[in-house]
Amino acid sequence: MLENLGAAAGANLLAPAVLFFALGAIAGWLKSDLTIPDQVAKSLALYLMLCIGFKGGVEARASGLTPDLLSAGALGLCLSFAAPFAAYAALRAFGALDRVTAAATAAHYGSVSVVTFAAGSEYLRAIGVEFGGYMAAVLALMETPAILAALLIAGSRGGAAGARIKPTLWREVFLNGAAVVLVGSFIIGAITNEPGRERLDLFVGALFQGALCLFLLDMGLVASRRLAAAPKLNWGLIGFALVWPLLSAAAALAASMALNLSLGDASLMAVLAASASYIAAPAAMRIALPNADAGVYLSLSLGVTFPFNLLVGIPLYHAIARLMYG
Amino acid sequence: MLENLGAAAGANLLAPAVLFFALGAIAGWLKSDLTIPDQVAKSLALYLMLCIGFKGGVEARASGLTPDLLSAGALGLCLSFAAPFAAYAALRAFGALDRVTAAATAAHYGSVSVVTFAAGSEYLRAIGVEFGGYMAAVLALMETPAILAALLIAGSRGGAAGARIKPTLWREVFLNGAAVVLVGSFIIGAITNEPGRERLDLFVGALFQGALCLFLLDMGLVASRRLAAAPKLNWGLIGFALVWPLLSAAAALAASMALNLSLGDASLMAVLAASASYIAAPAAMRIALPNADAGVYLSLSLGVTFPFNLLVGIPLYHAIARLMYG
Amino acid sequence: MLENLGAAAGANLLAPAVLFFALGAIAGWLKSDLTIPDQVAKSLALYLMLCIGFKGGVEARASGLTPDLLSAGALGLCLSFAAPFAAYAALRAFGALDRVTAAATAAHYGSVSVVTFAAGSEYLRAIGVEFGGYMAAVLALMETPAILAALLIAGSRGGAAGARIKPTLWREVFLNGAAVVLVGSFIIGAITNEPGRERLDLFVGALFQGALCLFLLDMGLVASRRLAAAPKLNWGLIGFALVWPLLSAAAALAASMALNLSLGDASLMAVLAASASYIAAPAAMRIALPNADAGVYLSLSLGVTFPFNLLVGIPLYHAIARLMYG
Amino acid sequence: MDLVTRTKLEIFVEAHAVNDLERMLTRVGFKGCSVFEGVEGAGSHGAWRQTGVDEAGMRLIITIGSEASARAALTWLEDYFKSYPGVVAVSEVKVLRAERF
Amino acid sequence: MDLVTRTKLEIFVEAHAVNDLERMLTRVGFKGCSVFEGVEGAGSHGAWRQTGVDEAGMRLIITIGSEASARAALTWLEDYFKSYPGVVAVSEVKVLRAERF
């Protein structure tokens, strides 16, 4: 068992995508001038979303409206909405953050990271573990409840700017570009089904792997530069960013078992719960809680938790799932 | 027959590319902040052009210099040059446009849309109807005559700026980036032939489908945003943008039959005649007829005619062609 | 023999990538407004580097640490370091350049061009000549020694700015983005080996051809525009840019034979020696020798030597190699 | 040639605010504006950089108009900057065709 | 340190005009310029946005030179703006190494 775990972790660490992340991180750390131009990085992100949504839609259509789909969706919603309350308490207690920054950071940890999900599902595919295509929809469902929870926690901001900014915020929360592409592609995948998939097979399949490598290279650069520019992180915060994913994943696994989700679905649910948002949540927080310190929440989610999940978390959560599923 | 028509239309509407256009249009309409970064969109457009040209060149070389090629080319040139005169009259009569804006808009309707052509040929391929590779060359031939016709209609602008801007204009008309890539790739395809095609098979083939989806997503966004920002369109203009393509397609079909073009060639000729330019023509009009109202011509060609052709026109013109070809 | 040479040259000139370069050059010369947006061009360059490095790494791992690898690497280092001294002397004698511009130009000719290497290896692949995957590592090794040699030649610049700019310079020389991706991908390829290659097969394989076409289209545009904007080139300089590659390639071939490198390795070594840098070297020279005239070194390396190598040099060097290897 | 003095605002704000700002500028009387995208920067809210992954970046809105419009915009901005990051710089410029501004 | 007053032009024009403008600026005596790309904007000819599909967008040309050069450029621009969209703003700046401008 432990041997398998070691081998699985090794396989993950040797996956090209993970190695490209490491390359980016090292290049950023050495202050290389390497950068993926931002418009291309943004497009890669949209493209990854498109692939994940589309493939998920095709697979979800193939398997139909199973009860698993419903329980996974409901579980995802609950986890995403509940997590910020616990995370907020922990951040206040151990991280010594002010109220607003703690709420904003909690939103990130309740919400999810698309690329962590992508890496997780690639990992499961590589080791031959099946999971439901609807997990892409669960991913989409988990993006926003955490943001709403954080807003509840922080309380309505009031003040003159409040009224003015509301519509922008709701648009950002529900209609941010990434979410629209993810959900839209899921629906398109479900509609076009196999004929559509055949046409786009290569585009959303073989190409995806390479694009993920390129994007992770960029993530490595951004993460390590972010971390270098963040002197404010105390050990309490770093501890939170490493321990929270573990606890969160464990809770997700337990709940998944209770709901009879499959091994693959449970593993992905753990990955989602453990992951922290770095696209949707920061964008919303910048609008809704502008007094929160972006240096804190971005450094934690992007600089600490993302690498941890990518390098260690994904194989670990799956290994724990295996143990639990016997 | 009608049943077939319905099925064909359904097949078109369910094609992933068309659905991605719809997704973009909905996202734009809901004021989502989704955007495909402009440099990437520009590159996608060049890439689509490259594929269309290259594949056309390879196929044209394979079939040789047939009489069909010559008649299709001659017909395309005539349609593109003649259309603006009729469109100008209609726009003045029903759209209540000033002289200059009417001329500029007429240029758009005489010229052609590359992406409409791409969607049309993908549609024919999907339902298994053959067409000549030289239609890509016809597409290129039809871009500019309409622009020249519009300049004739508007009369030489005179004034001090006129002389200064002339060389820029001719460069824009004959050497705009899109046209150069289209024509150049056609020639390269014809030169390298099968060996070249094999090397680029995947690049211009399977990848093309996905890139078209992404580009149509962007087109949807741009079209719906353009339409939202265009309060000036009267019903006469909207009527023109919907009826003109039908009449234009019918004329093209009749002429194609008279010239004994194949069913596929005739269908594509109708698509080309019905389509309206939104790249080459606006660029030229901005230089040559700066007093024309870009809000009018872009909203019509991009916001009304393009979606109409994509969603309804393409299968419809082909269905009519089938009826005519018995 | 000569017949074969003619056929080989013809095959090279008819390769799609070379034709796209010609298309770009013609478009630039005709002052077309065609451009590949710069962020996309930059990303294409990084992508080509990634592919070259990754494939090289996988192949190098497969063949193991052969003595050929070591001799090729050592030869590359020597050529790159020695070349600037000879080039400097020639540029001073025949090109009438000032000391600093001559040194900066010499750096370009000692260093190497990644795209020339890519075109060279595609050419060898197309005609079925084998070469070692480690040649990608040799490419990486040859980038910087020439830059250091040029700095030695020019002498330390002194002055107040000198001290300040040093760290930036060393970072640029050893950690420029291109080099990092090339070397990093080589290592990643060597680590992940076949399983990694399978996953990325399409991404670094079939797609590469197309991306190379697109990038060469851009290179054609940039090269011809650069040349048009460079009135300062005298015949001595143009002669240098055409004769130096030949002499350099001949020297590289002779040394490769002496070291018992294979035919393919020797041909690529000649291509590397003949090629002139237009990414790493200009970036470093702009920092280290800001008084050198960028108009001279960029016009020569990008506007004269690059096209010469691409169109004539590659098949020629290989033909000479064949003659020498009997 | 008639050069007339007008007021130029250079407003640095986060991308999400650009639409609101454009609406406000129109309301207070500006007849045009131009928006540019920054690549990196720093201020009292820390440093940022366009990356395509996490950071939204600042936009620079340049708008030229009457002094009265500028005054109204500044009042709005003063309030806006209480909550959000950003900076505004006011200066005088001369323009042709003053009736357009 | 010698700071000398020179005239700065900020010229907003469509992309297709940039080459002609650069030639003109050189002719009237400007020894340099820098061009930036806008992402969106609005004016009397309506609103625009860089999209990659249909709209060409505005460029901002910044050029610093002598008052005489500026005057000549403004005469040219006054004529140009009769036909084409665009705006120019004139202001004074101080520069180092005045002989370069």
Place this chain on the structure above:
Amino acid sequence: MDLVTRTKLEIFVEAHAVNDLERMLTRVGFKGCSVFEGVEGAGSHGAWRQTGVDEAGMRLIITIGSEASARAALTWLEDYFKSYPGVVAVSEVKVLRAERF
């Protein structure tokens, strides 16, 4: 509304110098800056254009601060421009919240 006069620097430099410049600006007392990327330009060192292949291009750094900071920055720049291409333009602007600059 309290508008206070401050000094604005517009600095055109090559991309490789931006980091050094930002550090210098902080050192001499500027509390913020914004960086923009040019698409093309020309000066005494010749013309350039963003291409993605060979040319690094110029950046425009805009920074607003006290006159004293500006003077210190100009001294640094005067020296820098002895070796490297670039231009700086100094002008006065009015800002809100003067304590921030």
